Amino acid sequence: MKSSVRSAVWVGVAAAVMIGGTGRAVDPPKPKDESKKPTVMQRKLAHAQRVLEGLATNDFKKIDVGADGLIECVKDSTWKINETDKYLLYSNEFLRRSEGLKKAAKDKNTDAAALAYVDLTLTCVRCHQHLREERISAAPAPTTFANK
Template structure:
């Protein structure tokens, strides 16, 4: 049945949108900017992900495709690779595959596949950012050296 898959996808997108909108919590320290005119790779990633979400909400496959292209370009940016751990590289490769899945779904005009790829992509982001926070805590002065894995 197509209805349950579509409903599950939209529920997932809604949950992800709420998670993404809560990204600026009080506990997250703002990062200093190198150049106030040029957005960081993570700011560009967020803008492209929002474009994909807008495309999903309006069934605009061109926006989904354009957003996916932008996400792929973010991964190729030299500033993307900030960590050499196997786990980080795994998340980075997974992010690229999910972005490519978004492109394919947009090309095929498959809303359900695009929605699921978007949810998977966003969950990859959340997991990777969690990993990076854990790595930072492990490396922090006064740390016990034990990451929460």
């Protein structure tokens, strides 16, 4: 009997700690800076998520609105962060895929919209990979120190 009571007490203590924390002070949440505008990449992600939601629910209006948002991102002055031919190629490809999404939504063609979305996503991945490689190749070589 004593061991079952002891077990129950330990379970209760563990549950209280998990629910209530350890009793240490918790930092209050930091207020959001309302004046801070999302970056173009954050907006691109939000629009892409809207397109995906539209694809999942067969909501062509969401696909269309998301595609419009993606197209607006490309027009944003902060979009163009690199002048390489490869970057410009990816940027133009992104715009074409976004326009393809818009057309597919207008035509109510789920398959075409899904394909455009996949191609758009692959374009994003390739572009971001290119930009990482550009940063790596542009970074100065690490300095090595000889052991004395």
